[in-house]
Amino acid sequence: MMRYQAIVSYDGFAYGGWQKQTNTNAIQEEIENVLLKINGYDTPIIASGRTDAKVHAKGQVFHFDSDRILDDFHFTRAMNSLLPSDIRIQHVYQTSDDFHARFDAFGKRYDYLVTNDIKNPFYERYMGKEWKTLDISMMQECAQVFLGEHDFTSFTSNKIDPRKPRVKTIRKLEVIAHQDHIQMIFIGTGFLRYMVRMIAQTLIEAGKHRITKQQIQDMLNAKDKHACRYKADPQGLYLIEVFYNEEDYLKG
Amino acid sequence: MMRYQAIVSYDGFAYGGWQKQTNTNAIQEEIENVLLKINGYDTPIIASGRTDAKVHAKGQVFHFDSDRILDDFHFTRAMNSLLPSDIRIQHVYQTSDDFHARFDAFGKRYDYLVTNDIKNPFYERYMGKEWKTLDISMMQECAQVFLGEHDFTSFTSNKIDPRKPRVKTIRKLEVIAHQDHIQMIFIGTGFLRYMVRMIAQTLIEAGKHRITKQQIQDMLNAKDKHACRYKADPQGLYLIEVFYNEEDYLKG
Structure with a gap:
């Protein structure tokens, strides 16, 4: 298992927020669905914090664990090919095992x-x-x-x-x-x-x-x-x- | 009856075009629905030309006939209060009886x-x-x-x-x-x-x-x-x- 850190931009207008708040889709859910497809197992992601319904992000950060060994370019491309077009991974790269997107945010x-x-x-x-x-x-x-x-x-x-x-x-x-x-x-x-x-x-x-x-x-x-x-x-x-x-x- | 000329901007991404082409809504239809509410009778509108599905406009022009006597500010406000927020009337004002949005376009x-x-x-x-x-x-x-x-x-x-x-x-x-x-x-x-x-x-x-x-x-x-x-x-x-x-x- 390796820990990955990712940066994601999203047009949040169509979403109920990072986490499910309303009857609409959540951004976290969309990304976790994609990682399930890529990894073949449930891959929970942890963000720097939630954003509310309709709120946008240019540089939201999250982390997750995966046994895939993929470089930034290929992992980003794989995720973006499966994600809705209003959610775009900017970078995804290996980080230290103890990195935490929320607790480590300064x-x-x-x-x-x-x-x-x-x-x-x-x-x-x-x-x-x-x-x-x-x-x-x-x-x-x-x-x-x-x-x-x-x-x-x-x-x-x-x-x-x-x-x-x-x-x-x-x-x-x-x-x-x-x-x-x-x-x-x-x-x-x-x-x-x-x-x-x-x-x-x-x-x-x-x-x-x-x-x-x-x-x-x-x-x-x-x-x-x-x-x-x-x-x-x-x-x-x-x-x-x-x-x-x-x-x-x-x-x- | 008076002839009115209007300038409209729209984010066309969610629409099937000016005229109905697909299973989605048409921009012309949205505007005609609003004029029906304001005038109380069917008010067909004629545009300078059609735009296709997902195509945007900053300055589309159309004309229609109405017996309402409203100035630019009030007519624009009345229409925008009833239109979806991705269609915004910029101006609507009285014009000559023989003005034609399509045939008169230079x-x-x-x-x-x-x-x-x-x-x-x-x-x-x-x-x-x-x-x-x-x-x-x-x-x-x-x-x-x-x-x-x-x-x-x-x-x-x-x-x-x-x-x-x-x-x-x-x-x-x-x-x-x-x-x-x-x-x-x-x-x-x-x-x-x-x-x-x-x-x-x-x-x-x-x-x-x-x-x-x-x-x-x-x-x-x-x-x-x-x-x-x-x-x-x-x-x-x-x-x-x-x-x-x-x-x-x-x-x-």
């Missing part, structure tokens, strides 16, 4: 995209949509509130396990204006469920002048799961990269 | 996109995919063959009505290299069925050095419906704009 990068171009059908599956013009400098100013180590209880799902730690560090939160959309880049040691989408929508509300920097600061300080009622649509969210060492995390 | 622009980034799941629905690296200057050189007025019998469907004229003028055929894909821009007085996709794939084959400029010239000269056996995948094709006067056509 940090992650997520991007959130939102557009004012609400009549563009090509953005429908790939961005959040916003009618109002957004004040970018206000969004950039408010993003500062989230930098550093904080208890993010106010910016996560109500249903989260109360025993789980909710202190996370956000190293970078950039708001960049492109020609027809806004990109928010989140780099941190870890993200709670819905955390990126709740912060993204909070910044969008700030960009509409519906909420002030002080109110956002108060929300964060409250450490109250009912403090924030904003959550951006899932199709604007992308898991861009998982970092497995501090150096990559700090460069990211 | 010319059209189509783009074809093809990528080498075959492992990118986000391009799956929106570009042709090509494993081999393409020689852009060869493609640009071969594109010259098609410029001007020609009988395009060799570059259209076998099933085309033999009585229909097959002489068309291509004013512009540009091949542009972008960071991760190639864009081919076609501007002409009209395009036969499959013509853009057949020329696009012929240029892709030239880019792979599978066919020479002279062979392409011979194909065109043959005026034989069996001369060209190439046809690019539909999801890379976009109807960009329909021109209704010579000035716009020459600027396009």
Whole structure:
């Protein structure tokens, strides 16, 4: 048996998430079905973390064990020939026996995209949509509130396990204006469920002048799961990269 | 009764084309269903021309008659609130009673996109995919063959009505290299069925050095419906704009 590490991109719009959440297919299930065909036995895979329904990934990472000896090119080709075309393996290579895609993750990068171009059908599956013009400098100013180590209880799902730690560090939160959309880049040691989408929508509300920097600061300080009622649509969210060492995390 | 002219964009991947061709929905049908709801009576629409299954449009034009008096903003909003989100009306406004979206069209622009980034799941629905690296200057050189007025019998469907004229003028055929894909821009007085996709794939084959400029010239000269056996995948094709006067056509 050898342990393999794989990087996968997916257009998540048609899926119920990494793990089955709704009546639709799960991405994990699609990949495990393919590995069953290639290996001839059940091959569970473990990801760096789950992504929700409709959420995309450019660099999701998972690991699994296989007795196949295949190089990156041939293993990738074999998997992609069997996978649906909206799930594409980028690389799959042998790693050390004790590598763990979730426990060894040092940090992650997520991007959130939102557009004012609400009549563009090509953005429908790939961005959040916003009618109002957004004040970018206000969004950039408010993003500062989230930098550093904080208890993010106010910016996560109500249903989260109360025993789980909710202190996370956000190293970078950039708001960049492109020609027809806004990109928010989140780099941190870890993200709670819905955390990126709740912060993204909070910044969008700030960009509409519906909420002030002080109110956002108060929300964060409250450490109250009912403090924030904003959550951006899932199709604007992308898991861009998982970092497995501090150096990559700090460069990211 | 007033005549209205509308511009519509659609992500055509999920559809069987402008008109019903397969077991899937037709874009025309979706729009007519919405106009039936708004007007309260059957409202047939007439487009500048059909697009095939999976083909996209950024600026398809159609006309229809209605006794509603609505301005662009409100009519667009009413239609978009009822349409599926992959079909978006850009504008709809009153026009002269004798305007005809098909007969009055002076010319059209189509783009074809093809990528080498075959492992990118986000391009799956929106570009042709090509494993081999393409020689852009060869493609640009071969594109010259098609410029001007020609009988395009060799570059259209076998099933085309033999009585229909097959002489068309291509004013512009540009091949542009972008960071991760190639864009081919076609501007002409009209395009036969499959013509853009057949020329696009012929240029892709030239880019792979599978066919020479002279062979392409011979194909065109043959005026034989069996001369060209190439046809690019539909999801890379976009109807960009329909021109209704010579000035716009020459600027396009």
